[in-house]
Amino acid sequence: MFNWDDPLAEKPATDKVDNELLPPMQQAANELDTPEPSTASVGELPLNAKAVNADDKRVVNGLADINQLAPFKYPWAWNYFLNANKNHWTPLDINMAQDVHDYRHKLTLEERHVYENVLSYLTTSDILAMRNIGLAVMEKMTAPELQIYQARQVYEEALHTWTYQHCIETIGLDQSEIYNRYRVVPEIYQKIQLxxxxxxxxxxSDIDLRDKDELENFVMSYAFFAGIFEGCWFYNGFSxxxxLQRRGLMKGTGEQLQYIMRDEVMHASFGIRVCRQIIKEENVKLDPKKIQEMFEEADAAEATYGGYILRDPILGYSKEAHHGQFRFTANRRAKQLGFEEPFPGAEATLPWLDEQANMRKEKNFFETKVTEYQTGGGLKWD
Structure with a gap:
């Protein structure tokens, strides 16, 4: 019998008691424990049941049984799930002791400003990403192989949020001040608001993806979160x-963000592929003007944000480099989505950034031998 007070407690050995004398909640629990007599024969199928045809599956508006995983129509989605499970880690695996010393004794005031405000933005952003996939996107998918990877993605966004909290707690920052900063600093809030x-x-609750306008809006939103929010703002936001890490400072935090970045690369890659699949299957025609406006709006917010966190440049990094890299990355994500480049001619201002995602070798957490780290950083974006 389920123990409603302590689900992990062992079932107590008690004499049989009249169910009607028990409290209502306990009566309900007992009734759940009593199996109902079966009225259907073993193996009975629902009326008009038929085998699932993979061709009937669609990303959205599908006709196949959402509860039946295989046969796959999108085997690539299942591969994302398998690869994501090779990336398992937790923030407790990484030694943060040197970061505490660096923050207190080595960082300049300008570097502390950068560190604190990057964390202030990220703490809220990953919760937004989690809500987008878990509450807005996942329920609209009509192929379970897509939902299964997205369920893993929801977990990873929660893991990332834990990581930022672990950094904040370990360094000894004021949690109330850090977490509320996005609400009182307009330059950070602008990105969250978008x-x-x-x-x-x-x-x-009333969204209908069979409606052309609703479907186009859904694809635009998904493209924003996959291509810009995770593909640009996160990708650029860790830099x-x-x-600091490249200069030997805050190396623990830097390593935490490397693992997060590798997850985010897979999230963006998957989301971009799903968007392209919906556009193809549903023959979606997006307005190029709206796409350009979406990128320009994100660009303006990133320039404002970069100007705030880097109002005073730090050694080896400036707001101009930050903004320039955003535009370069935005062009890449737009092309991967099948859109025109929003910022023609933009060049990479942080040529070392891709190394953070594409590095294939990583030192083992507790050993000195070099092992192969399975990562989405080396995935093809087609």
Whole structure:
């Protein structure tokens, strides 16, 4: 019998008691434990049941049984799930002792400003990413192999949030001040507000993806989160910490963000592929003007944000380099989505950034031997 007070407690050995004398909640629990007599014969099928045809599956608006995994129509989605499970880690695996010393004794005031505000932005952003996939996107997928990877993605966003909290707690930062900063600093809030607006348009209970306008809006929102929010803002957003890491500072935090970045590369890659698949299957025609406006709006927010966190440049990193890399990355993500480049001619201002995602070798956490780290960083983006 299930113990409602302590689900992990062993079932107590008690004499049989009249169920009607028990409290209502306990009566309900007992009734759940009593099997109902079966009225159906073993193996009975529902009326009009037929075998699932993989060709009937679609990313959205599909006709196949959402509860039946195989046969696959999208084997690549299942491969994302398998690869993601090779990347398992937790923030407790990484030694943060040197970071505590660096923050207190080595970082300049300008470097502390960068470190604190990057964490302030990230703590809220990963929760937004989690809500987008878990509450707005996943329920609309009609092929389970897609949902299964997205379930893993939801877990990873929660893991990332834990990682930022672990860094904040370990360094000894004021949690209330760090977590509330995005609400009182307009330059940080602007990015959060843009994402919230996109999310609000697709989290409505009455959304119908058979409606052309609703479907186009859903694809635009998904493209924003995959291509810009995770593919650009996250990809570019870790780079100020990586700049410190490259100088031998805050190396524990930098390593934490490397593992997060590798997850995010897979998230963006998967989301971009799903968007392209929906566009193909549903013959979606997106307005090029709206796409350009979406990228320009994100670019303006990133420039404002970069200007705030890097109002005073730190050694080896400036707001101009930060903004330039965003535009270069945005062009790549737009092309991967099948869109025109929003910022023609933009060049990489942080040529070392891709190394953080594409590095294939990583030192074992507790050993000195070099092992192969399975990562989405080396995935093809087609």
């Amino acid at each position: 994402a919230n607006k996109r999310l609000d348009t697709v989290m409505r 100020p910490i990586f700049a």
